[in-house]
Amino acid sequence: MIKNIVFDMGNVLLDYNPDVCLNYFLDNEDDKALIKKILFNGQEWIDADRGLLTDEDIYERVKDQIPERLHPALKNCATRWHMCMKPVNGAKEFCEYVKENGYHLYVLSNASTSFYDYFPEFAPLSYFDGIVVSCDIHIIKPERGIYEYLLNQYQLIAEECFFIDDRPENIEGARQIGMNGAVFYGDFQKIKELLLQITDKII
Known part of the structure; x- marks a missing residue:
């Protein structure tokens, strides 16, 4: 029997869309594409999710890969990207609905340390029965260890968990x-x- 609903955060609870900040800080499409490639699709972004870098660190690591004229926009995108993180349509209602039906709610997210700055705008951390963020344990999905950590940390039985994520892997x-x-x-x-x-x- 399913007792626990486990949520990914990005594109399940909050709408992770880097184009929002790229469009806000940049006008030229080529410049947007460059920063998207270097910043959001680079190894440094993954390292931040693993807890090895902060958002500020990412900027310092990648700024030399783009023209200096783009450094202000790059820094804004690196440190203010979570301006895009608005609730996914129906997410709050779904959380409330399953909670009212007796399920326990958990979050299992690949995210950097800035998670704790923007996520409480969706719901207080205490709203959930448990939260595991990759940066805190230096393991990212889909590595086996992050799922095992969730189960061990909150004494959950795998077969009683239903996981919702936007990525098949x-x-x-x-x-x-x-x-x-x-x-x-x-x-x-x-x-x-x-x-x-x-x-x-x-349900």
Whole structure:
């Protein structure tokens, strides 16, 4: 029986869309593409999720890879990118609905230390029964260890967990250790229907 709903954060609870800040700080499409490649799609971004760098560190690491004229925009994007992190449509309502139906709620996110600055605008950390952020434990999805950490930290049984993530490889990682799950494509109604198929709770 499913007792725990485990949420990814980006593009499940909050809308992670770097284009929002790129469009805000830059006008030229080539400049946007360059910063997107160097900043948001670079190894440094992954290192920040692993807790090895801060957002400020990322800027210092990558600034020499782009023209100096773009440094102000790059710094703004590196340190203010979470301006895009607005609640996904229906996310708050879904969280409240499953909570009212007796499920425990957890967050399992690949995120840098700035998670703790912007995430409370979605809900207080105490709203969830547990939160695991990759930067704190230096393990990122879909590595097996991050799922095992969640289960061990909160004494959860894998088969009683349903994981919702927007990336198929992260769902597969959860399934490898016995968790249920589904890829989120923006429709919480479909998630409710999937839960209904595998649980005796009324959703």
